Amino acid sequence: MSESQIITNEKLPNIHLPNIHPGEILKEDFLDEMNVSAYHLAKEINVPETRISEIIHGKRSITADTAIRFSKFFGTTAEFWLNLQNLYDLEEETNNHSLEFETIIPINIDDHKLIYR
Incomplete structure (x- = not known):
């Protein structure tokens, strides 16, 4: 893959679009x-x-119940409406608590044994 086909956060301009x-x-x-x-x-x-x-x-917010009703009426999927709501909610939380989230230190997986049962 050529370098022009790879998009990373470092190459994107810092443009903040309103959360819709x-x-x-x-x-x-x-x-x-x-x-x-x-x-x-x-x-x-x-x-x-x-x-x-x-x-x-x-x-x-659009609930699961409302999403199903919208999907039946508009001929979309319920997931379409729930995804719109989830994306909106995630962006709101990120914007409202970004400083707090930045204080969270990621776990070093090499230091911990993960046990799956």
Whole structure:
């Protein structure tokens, strides 16, 4: 593999993009694109409209239950919605606790015998 094909963190510019809540993706890439209202989505997937509104406004996470309902309605997978939420949550935690996480010292595997049972 040529050097130009290898990408490492050292070669990437330090660009910080905003963390996008999955509700924003739901609103812009699904509801707006399909001309579907939050009210209509809520009725079709049998959830309170407040659940959809809170997700859209970033005040609520997408749960497994909601992910399954979205997947049935939009023809996606539940994993798609859960992955969006997980990526968002990981980025939030990384941003909010980065200094604390930097204090964690990795284990030296050579110094420890790992026992698998």
